[in-house]
Amino acid sequence: DSGVTQTPKHLITATGQRVTLRCSPRSGDLSVYWYQQSLDQGLQFLIQYYNGEERAKGNILERFSAQQFPDLHSELNLSSLELGDSALYFCASSQGLDPMQQYFGPGTRLTVT
Amino acid sequence: EDKVVQSPLSLVVHEGDTVTLNCSYEVTNFRSLLWYKQEKKAPTFLFMLTSSGIEKKSGRLSSILDKKELFSILNITATQTGDSAVYLCAPYIRSYGKLTFGQGTILTVHP
Numbered sequence: 134d135s136g137v138t139q140t141p142k143h144l145i146t147a148t149g150q151r152v153t154l155r156c157s158p159r160s161g162d163l164s165v166y167w168y169q170q171s172l173d174q175g176l177q178f179l180i181q182y183y184n185g186e187e188r189a190k191g192n193i194l195e196r197f198s199a200q201q202f203p204d205l206h207s208e209l210n211l212s213s214l215e216l217g218d219s220a221l222y223f224c225a226s227s228q229g230l231d232p233m234q235q236y237f238g239p240g241t242r243l244t245v246t
Numbered sequence: 247e248d249k250v251v252q253s254p255l256s257l258v259v260h261e262g263d264t265v266t267l268n269c270s271y272e273v274t275n276f277r278s279l280l281w282y283k284q285e286k287k288a289p290t291f292l293f294m295l296t297s298s299g300i301e302k303k304s305g306r307l308s309s310i311l312d313k314k315e316l317f318s319i320l321n322i323t324a325t326q327t328g329d330s331a332v333y334l335c336a337p338y339i340r341s342y343g344k345l346t347f348g349q350g351t352i353l354t355v356h357p
Contacts, residue, residue: 135288166344176289176334176347189344223288232345233278233338237288 137238156224171220252348269335
């Protein structure tokens with residue numbers, strides 16, 4: 134158990150819908166990272182927040198957005214969902230700005246039908 | 247564009263065999279390279295390599311980085327069925343604070 138929690142574990146929704154994935158980092162960690170893992174794209178970095186501020190952006194679609202709240206939990210919002218958004222979404226956390234030795238949560242499996 | 251290539255894509259061995267997994271990369275502002283093991287769920291950290299030629303070891307696993315030739319290898323000796331997993335490498339780019347993951351090597355160890 135890494136100490137990073139993600140909810141929900143599984144999510145099944147229809148195309149065009151919007152969902153919110155939630156992540157609570159390890160106690161004391163200020164950085165939260167979001168990743169998407171699909172069969173064809175592998176594990177891809179989406180976005181990083183540090184202490185409430187966006188710090189780094191990867192291959193995140195405009196339909197996706199994220200935020201980190203004052204209590205340091207983070208939410209990833211996915212809208213206008215498409216079949217291709219079906220994937221495993223991981224959140225990870227680290228103490229500082231560097232992603233080295235970040236700890237991954239168990240992931241949320243999103244299925245878009 | 248940053249590029250990370252892992253080989254082989256898939257490997258099937260028997261318990262007791264030794265395997266070598268490869269990771270080559272072309273990224274700007276390279277800082278370190280990380281190896282992760284992913285079983286059914288989240289990736290777990292194995293190694294971080296920053297300097298060339300210095301082997302890192304953890305039990306039966308070892309890894310080394312060659313910054314001149316831009317590659318790293320992960321060795322697993324005396325493999326066990328519990329080593330079956332996807333092994334991911336990820337260069338860390340200094341400027342952007344992000345990890346770029348390779349597509350992974352799927353290792354299957356049969357008893």
